[in-house]
Amino acid sequence: MTASISLQRYKVLLAGIFSQLLCVGVARFAYTPLLPVMQGDGLLNDAEGGWLAAFNYAGYMLGAVLAASTGSLALKDKLYRAGLLLAVVTTLGMALTESVWLWALLRFLAGLSSSASMLLASGLILHWLIEHKRRRELGIHFAGLGLGIVLAALAVEGLLSLSIDWRGQWLWLTALGALLVVPAWRWLPSPKKPAASAAPRPATTRPVSMIFLRLMVPAYFCAGYGYVVNATFLVTIVEREPLLAGTGNWAFALVGLSAALTVVIWDFVARRLGYLGALGLAMAIQVVGIWLPLWSTSLAALLLSAVLYGGTFLGCVCLVLTMAGRLYPDNPARLMGQLTLAYGAAQIIAPAVTGTLAEAVGDYRLGLWLAGALVALGAVILLILKRVDHTAQGLDAEARAL
Missing domain, CATH: 1.20.1250.20 (MFS general substrate transporter like domains)
Structure with a gap:
């Protein structure tokens, strides 16, 4: 049983990392290396590039507020999984339009999805670790943010070496995101329903x-x-x-x-x-x-x-x-x-x-x-x-x- 729980612990932590690779690396930070590519094709100027990033972070902030105000673990789990799907859909959407206004909406929604991996996933993982009496190793989870940046940079660089244009890059990133969804979804178990007799603990604050x-x-x-x-x-x-x-x-x-x-x-x-x-x-x-x-x-x-x-x-x-x-x-x-x-x-x-x-x-x-x-x-x-x-x-x- 201990060996089984230990194996599952690694899978849970890896689920968090894969969620970071998808929601932060692909959906959020791939925009940074792709910005000069899109500007080079005359699609965005400097001001528009900055405003699209601002919409992305506005989406993340809304997601952070929603995550902080949601107490139900079951709802957090549903929102986490919705965020994974949203990351893929918004990445695909970037390839299907040249409208700056639609891009702004997509960047906003991509920012919303990134809160699923940064905040919702971290809470769900922490809950699982506590429930199974394991060390709270969220540092590993947040290292996935850095790895997501690495993935985004190397993916775009590799696609550039193949002379793939901006639209093709977003499409290939969508395919990569679809692969990342699988472990991020399957390896993080949905939280168990609390026992009816379980009394809530009094809050402890300083x-x-x-x-x-x-x-x-x-x-x-x-x-x-x-x-x-x-x-x-x-x-x-x-x-x-x-x-x-x-x-x-x-x-x-x-x-x-x-x-x-x-x-x-x-x-x-x-x-x-x-x-x-x-x-x-x-x-x-x-x-x-x-x-x-x-x-x-x-x-x-x-x-x-x-x-x-x-x-x-x-x-x-x-x-x-x-x-x-x-x-x-x-x-x-x-x-x-x-x-x-x-x-x-x-x-x-x-x-x-x-x-x-x-x-x-x-x-x-x-x-x-x-x-x-x-x-x-x-x-x-x-x-x-x-x-x-x-x-x-x-x-x-x-x-x-x-």
């Missing part, structure tokens, strides 16, 4: 000060702004450098690989510096990663930028998720709802602003300066929070005691 919320929310907004600019425009920025043309997809793949490999490392950093200290350090490093292409356009600077950015953005998200779980063990969505709204608002605003600025001035430099400055501001806010707030100090002390 007091969170108002100053913690008032500073943490804008800090996380800043983190979201910096994350989404590179996530959306990195390949386009690289491809517009004459000496770096052809390396954009490889840089994006390096971002995903760095994210997948470093997501667990930030837990160990938190044990030395505390959660707020680790989060502030990650954001400070991310500033360097965002601004490096402004200081140098060499290949070495590009690769280092990709590593620094990829190695920090997912760590920031996981650290905040961990803090929410520590403060509200029975209902982390209580805090994550407020933080996700801030992070999501930044993801909607940043691509639209960055794309509009690029269209106005002719390049992405001003957008990168702004993104890095906001992330730096977020790191400073966290430093202040560490010094003045008892909730933050208690979290850091708890992390160092682990």
